[in-house]
Amino acid sequence: MLKTDRIGEQEEDHFIKGVKDSLPTLFGYISIGIAFGVVGIASNLSTLEITLLSILVYAGAAQFIFCGLYLAGTPASIIILTTFIVNLRHLLMSLTIAPSFTSQSLLRNIGFGSLLTDETFGVAVTKRAQTGTLGPRWMDGQNITAYLAWIAASIIGALIGKWIPNPERLGLDFALTAMFVALLVLSITAANRTKIMHYLQLIGYMAVIIYFLLYFTSTHIAVLVGTVVVATIGVVTEKK
Structure with a gap:
């Protein structure tokens, strides 16, 4: 890592910077x-x-x-x-x-x-x-x-x-x-275009999962389960 890169990171890693x-x-x-x-x-x-x-x-x-x-x-x-x-x-x-x-x-x-x-x-x-x-x-x-x-x-x-x-x-x-x-x-x-498309894909998964779960459980449970499942998929499939 270059010295200028280290200085840049130190400037970013500052308590007051986090407050701002x-x-x-x-x-x-x-x-x-x-x-x-x-x-x-x-x-x-x-x-x-x-x-x-x-x-x-x-x-x-x-x-x-x-x-x-x-x-x-x-x-x-x-x-x-x-x-x-x-x-x-x-x-x-x-x-x-x-x-x-x-x-x-x-x-x-x-x-x-x-x-x-x-x-x-x-x-x-x-x-x-x-x-x-x-x-x-x-x-x-x-x-x-x-x-x-x-x-x-x-x-x-x-x-x-x-x-x-x-x-x-x-x-x-x-x-x-x-x-x-x-x-x-x-x-x-x-976010860039790739991440936005990824988010839209996750939203689609969410809609399908909730729609499916509504046949078997209440709205609140369907939303909770759907959120956990899709959030997990998002973490696993997120592209850097």
């Missing part, structure tokens, strides 16, 4: 975190419980699902199982970026995986597609920034949620979907 690269997604974190806090209050959770969920669970989709199940009086065992299934995609996401951190210790890799979200994963794979590498300090920068922003936004949402009795009327339950759409756009704009 995460800033565009913070607007989504703040809006969705506030929405979660409001929905949590509407689901009869306390501000402390909402804060602990954001600190310990730290999974937007799972936290929104938790609120719905909790409000419906679902047993704790079912809530835990559902959260586990919904978050299985994080295993596949972690496996996708793991090759970039093979030189790091086990503890460091656990830290990367624990703070990995759909948003930080989207930023990471976009950066890797552009630069061909990911740095551990850069990853810490964007992971920690996103984590703290999510916790703060959830607390703010919980505090103002007491004055919003019906959050669905404001469309706050759509905030998470909007974030996923934004991540999809970012991923597509950073």
